[in-house]
Every structure is written in structure tokens, then in C-alpha cells.
Amino acid sequence: MSGAETVITSPRDVAIERRGERQRRAYSRGRGPLIWMPPVIVFLILIGIWYLVALYYDKIQGLGFLVPYPHLVLKEFFNDQYFSPQLWQDLLNSTEVALTGLAFAIVIGVLWATLMSTAKWLERSLYPYAVILQCIPILALVPLIGILFGYEFPSRVIVTTMIALFPMVSNTLFGLLAADRSQRELFQLQGASKLTTLVKLQFPGAMPSIFLGLRNAAGLSVIGAIVGDQFFQRGNPGLGVLIQVTTSRANGAGTFAAIIIASLLGIVVFLLFGWIARLVVGKWYEF
Amino acid sequence: MTTTAPVKKPVAKASTGTLLDFKNVAMQFPNGTVALQGVDLTVNRGEFVTVVGPSGCGKSTLLRIASGLEKASEGTADVDTDRIGYVFQDATLLPWRNVQRNVELLAELHGETKASRAGKAKQAIDLVGLNGFETSLPKQLSGGMRMRTSLARSLTLEPELFLFDEPFGALDEITRERLNDELLKLFTEQQFAGLFITHSVSEAVYLSTKVVVMSGRPGRVVDTFDVPFPMPRDPDIRFTAEFAELVGEVSHALREGHH
Ligand SMILES: Nc1ncnc2c1ncn2[C@@H]1O[C@H](COP(=O)(O)OP(=O)(O)OP(=O)(O)O)[C@@H](O)[C@H]1O
Ligand SMILES: [Mg+2]
Numbered sequence: 001m002s003g004a005e006t007v008i009t010s011p012r013d014v015a016i017e018r019r020g021e022r023q024r025r026a027y028s029r030g031r032g033p034l035i036w037m038p039p040v041i042v043f044l045i046l047i048g049i050w051y052l053v054a055l056y057y058d059k060i061q062g063l064g065f066l067v068p069y070p071h072l073v074l075k076e077f078f079n080d081q082y083f084s085p086q087l088w089q090d091l092l093n094s095t096e097v098a099l100t101g102l103a104f105a106i107v108i109g110v111l112w113a114t115l116m117s118t119a120k121w122l123e124r125s126l127y128p129y130a131v132i133l134q135c136i137p138i139l140a141l142v143p144l145i146g147i148l149f150g151y152e153f154p155s156r157v158i159v160t161t162m163i164a165l166f167p168m169v170s171n172t173l174f175g176l177l178a179a180d181r182s183q184r185e186l187f188q189l190q191g192a193s194k195l196t197t198l199v200k201l202q203f204p205g206a207m208p209s210i211f212l213g214l215r216n217a218a219g220l221s222v223i224g225a226i227v228g229d230q231f232f233q234r235g236n237p238g239l240g241v242l243i244q245v246t247t248s249r250a251n252g253a254g255t256f257a258a259i260i261i262a263s264l265l266g267i268v269v270f271l272l273f274g275w276i277a278r279l280v281v282g283k284w285y286e287f
Numbered sequence: 288m289t290t291t292a293p294v295k296k297p298v299a300k301a302s303t304g305t306l307l308d309f310k311n312v313a314m315q316f317p318n319g320t321v322a323l324q325g326v327d328l329t330v331n332r333g334e335f336v337t338v339v340g341p342s343g344c345g346k347s348t349l350l351r352i353a354s355g356l357e358k359a360s361e362g363t364a365d366v367d368t369d370r371i372g373y374v375f376q377d378a379t380l381l382p383w384r385n386v387q388r389n390v391e392l393l394a395e396l397h398g399e400t401k402a403s404r405a406g407k408a409k410q411a412i413d414l415v416g417l418n419g420f421e422t423s424l425p426k427q428l429s430g431g432m433r434m435r436t437s438l439a440r441s442l443t444l445e446p447e448l449f450l451f452d453e454p455f456g457a458l459d460e461i462t463r464e465r466l467n468d469e470l471l472k473l474f475t476e477q478q479f480a481g482l483f484i485t486h487s488v489s490e491a492v493y494l495s496t497k498v499v500v501m502s503g504r505p506g507r508v509v510d511t512f513d514v515p516f517p518m519p520r521d522p523d524i525r526f527t528a529e530f531a532e533l534v535g536e537v538s539h540a541l542r543e544g545h546h
Binding site: 180182183185186187188189190191192196200201204205207281283284285 | 373376381382383397426
């Protein structure tokens with residue numbers, strides 16, 4: 001289980017970017033509420049399909065618990081005396097794992113990339129390991145992580161960090177190296193030190209790229225937290241375990257509720273970091 | 288505001304003296320490309336020297352050697368000042384910094400205090416006529432204004448030698464002519480010596496006291512023309528017969544040197 005390097009910018013965004021900022025504005029703001037219509041319509045269609053499938057399982061197969069009706073899932077969020085509090089508690093636990101793992105991924109990723117950016121030989125020596133990390137099946141490492149760090153919170157965080165790390169490393173490195181030649185020479189001509197160039201040129205210039213990596217890493221950290229639960233279930237595990245437990249008890253509505261909450265967590269984290277990115281660099285950079 | 292006025296140059300500039308002296312300069316890159324060969328070139332105080340030459344003949348390389356970014360592989364390249372301004376082909380502004388902070392950059396890199404930086408920036412921004420745009424970001428500026436910002440940034444160094452690498456090449460004709468006039472004004476007021484690269488022969492003749500024509504690669508100096516027109520230059524000389532004649536001669540030399 002390892003997250004591929006996700007490129008978030010859609011071809012459509014790229015195309016709009018090329019057509020220039022003004023048209024882009026017209027596209028995203030000028031049409032007003034109409035912009036929300038297409039996804040809402042798709043959402044309604046999906047719910048409709050869900051009802052049809054649920055109807056099929058319920059009436060024809062007689063296995064209603066496998067695919068519960070949407071409204072039953074919705075009820076699960078609020079009604080159940082036992083399940084609902086558990087769901088929110090698990091959401092909290094998973095969020096904690098995701099954010100802790102993400103924090104480590106940010107710190108390690110930025111340091112790693114910064115180190116590589118300082119010299120070509122360091123980049124050549126260290127970059128392959130970032131790629132290798134990306135290729136290791138986490139499942140294969142589970143026994144090792146378990147033996148070394150136990151089956152609780154720390155191991156869940158380690159899995160999360162490993163999954164979220166790569167986009168931080170690669171995007172930060174890309175951003176740091178992207179400063180163009182004449183900008184570097186501008187600094188060089190004033191006798192600026194490597195550190196000064198890093199702090200005043202490379203880092204600020206890398207911020208958009210770092211935030212893009214951060215947004216991807218944030219999404220992956222939620223995946224990491226859920227995956228971590230599957231392997232390391234002691235202590236206070238989160239949504240991953242809840243999904244397993246509800247499945248084994250044939251509580252279809254519970255499973256669906258947990259999956260939806262996990263997905264929403266991923267989306268919220270993704271949007272949150274996109275928002276922070278725009279707050280920090282949106283003034284001079286169009287995402 | 289008189290108290291915060293930036294310190295003026297402590298030493299009065301001599302009006303003569305050689306600032307840049309290239310003797311038999313050659314440049315061969317590690318990959319074998321010979322960009323320059325046997326180039327002799329001087330820039331004296333009070334001179335504005337323009338270099339024209341076909342694309343790829345080593346004009347940028349010439350400036351890079353003058354600024355110390357590159358080392359000549361042969362010959363001697365003496366530059367008798369460390370106050371060198373360098374204006375790149377693109378404005379090379381930092382997009383996250385506003386005009387004020389971009390103009391302050393060089394002083395900042397030299398570790399100057401905030402007050403000193405701000406004073407220098409204000410003066411330079413005044414000089415290029417960008418008052419009122421201090422808080423604008425580069426992306427909000429036109430190409431001409433970006434170039435002005437770039438000029439202002441170099442002006443904070445109070446350069447004795449100012450190197451320009453086709454700074455106005457990407458601008459439209461009208462903007463370009465206006466910036467030419469302002470550059471000439473700066474040249475007379477600020478008294479730097481200029482070494483200016485351009486593809487435009489008329490720009491070369493209009494701006495400079497001396498036009499140097501280079502051959503195709505490997506670049507050599509094939510001809511040098513003194514421009515006789517007096518220095519606060521009247522924009523209308525561009526339409527005189529003398530001007531047209533000189534432009535013709537330079538263009539001719541350029542074509543000759545090409546093959
Ligand atoms: N670092 C380098 N290594 C190898 N070749 C180089 C290097 N820098 C420049 N050259 C080559 O040297 C020649 C001169 O380059 P230079 O940039 O000085 O030309 P130029 O006269 O400024 O051209 P243009 O008018 O297009 O700007 C070119 O053929 C270029 O490809
Ligand atoms: Mg060039």
C-alpha cells in the first residue's frame with residue numbers, strides 16, 4: 001500500500017491557466033452558483049443509483065445488510081445509542097493519527113529535500129531512497145514495525161508518515177530547484193551565501209510547490225491512518241478498525257457510515273490545506 | 288524627509304578613467320563551444336557603449352565575464368569597480384515581493400539596515416517613476432513597469448558600471464522608446480558608465496556614445512562607431528538624416544560581420 005504521486009491539477013485547470021487569469025476568474029467566479037450545479041446533480045444521481053442497488057439487495061437477494069439504504073446509513077450517524085459516539089470517537093482518533101503522521105512527514109520531507117537541494121551529489125545519494133520508500137509495500141514491513149514499536153499509536157503514526165512522506169520530499173525538492181538561473185545569478189552577484197539564497201530565494205519560491213505536496217500528503221495521511229488501523233489495532237484505534245468490526249458483525253449501515261466519515265475526513269483535510277495554501281501564497285501564485 | 292535621505296556617493300566620480308578593459312578575451316566553454324575570440328573592448332567613465340551582434344555571438348557571455356559570473360578562458364578582463372549593476376533580459380523580480388521589497392533586495396542581501404534599505408529604495412523608485420506602485424506585486428505590473436522595477440533595484444547599488452543584457456527586447460516599441468529616454472536621463476544624472484546589449488541598431492545608436500559591432504560566433508569586435516550626438520539627447524534626432532546615416536553604417540557593418 002503506497003500512495004502514488006498524485007498530480008492534483010486537472011488538465012482542465014492547466015488549460016484554463018493557459019487561457020490566462022482573466023478567463024479563469026470568469027470561469028470560477030463569474031458563473032456564480034451555477035458552478036455548483038453539475039456536481040450536485042451527479043451527487044443526486046449517485047444517491048439514486050445507490051437506492052436502486054440497495055433495493056436489489058434488499059428485495060431480490062434478501063441481503064439488505066450488505067448494501068443498506070442511504071437513509072439507514074444517515075440514521076446511523078445520529079440515532080444509535082452505542083454506534084454514533086463510537087464513530088465520533090474513532091474519527092477523532094484517526095484524525096489524531098493522520099495529523100501527527102502528517103506533521104512528521106512535513107518535517108522529515110522538508111529537511112530531506114532541503115539537504116538534497118544543497119548539492120548535486122547529495123541529491124544523487126539520497127533521492128533513490130525517497131523512491132525506494134515509495135516502493136516498499138507497507139504490508140511487508142508490518143511485522144517489523146510491530147516488533148520494534150508495538151501495536152499502538154506510534155506504529156500507526158509511522159505507517160502514516162511513510163505513506164505521506166514522498167509527495168513532501170519530491171514537491172519540496174522540485175520547488176527548491178525551480179528557481180531560475182537569472183534569479184540565482186542575481187543573488188550570486190551580490191555575494192549571497194547558500195543559506196541566504198535558500199532562505200530568501202529558494203524557499204519562498206518553493207512555497208506553491210510545497211503546498212501542493214502538502215495537500216497530497218494530507219490526503220495520503222488519512223489513508224495512512226485508516227491503513228495503520230488495519231495492522232495495529234491496540235490502544236485507541238480509529239475508523240479503520242471500526243470498518244473491520246462493523247463488517248464482521250454484518251452491520252452494513254455502520255460500515256457505510258464509517259467509510260463515509262473516513263472519506264469526508266480525507267476531503268476536509270484536502271480542502272483545508274488547499275485553503276491554507278491559497279491564504280499563504282495565493283496573493284502572488286494562482287493555484 | 289531630508290533626515291532619511293540616502294547617503295550620496297562619498298567619492299566624486301572622475302569623469303575619465305577606464306572602468307572596463309577587455310584585452311584579447313576569449314571564451315571557450317567546457318563543451319568546446321567557442322563563444323568569444325580575441326575581443327578587445329573598453330568602457331570609460333562617462334561612456335555608454337552598446338554592443339550589437341548576431342544572435343549567439345557571445346554578447347551575454349561578454350557581460351557575464353564583465354560581472355564576474357563567468358571567467359574568461361583567455362586574455363585579461365579588468366573591471367575597475369565593484370559597484371556593478373546588472374539588468375537581465377527578463378526583469379527577474381521575485382514574484383512574492385512587492386515593488387518596494389524587490390527594489391530593497393540587493394541592499395538587504397548586503398545586510399543593510401531597514402532604514403537604509405528603505406531610503407535607497409525610495410530614491411530609486413522615484414528615479415524610475417514608480418511612485419505609487421510600491422505595494423504592487425510584479426504580476427500586477429506591465430512589462431515596462433517590471434523592467435523599471437528591475438532598473439530601480441540595480442540603481443540602489445549606485446553602480447559605476449551598469450550592464451544591460453537586452454533589457455527592453457521584450458517590450459513594445461512605444462514602451463521601449465520611453466524607457467530609452469528615461470535610461471538616457473538616468474545616465475546623465477547618475478553618471479554611471481553603461482555597457483548595453485541590444486538587437487536593435489537604432490536603439491544602439493540612440494542610446495550610446497559608442498557602438499560596438501560583433502561578428503557571428505565566435506564573436507569578435509568587427510567595428511566600432513563613435514556616436515557624435517550631444518548627450519542630453521533630443522528624441523527627435525531619431526528622425527534626422529545624420530542619425531539615419533549612422534544607423535545605416537552600423538547595419539552595414541553588422542551584415543558584413545555576419546559572414
Ligand atoms: N554555459 C555554456 N556552455 C556551453 N555553451 C554556452 C554556454 N553559455 C553560452 N553558450 C553558447 O555560447 C554562445 C554564445 O552565447 P551567448 O548567450 O553569449 O550569446 P548571445 O550573443 O547573448 O545570444 P543572444 O543574442 O541570442 O542572446 C551560444 O552559442 C551559446 O549556445
Ligand atoms: Mg544573450
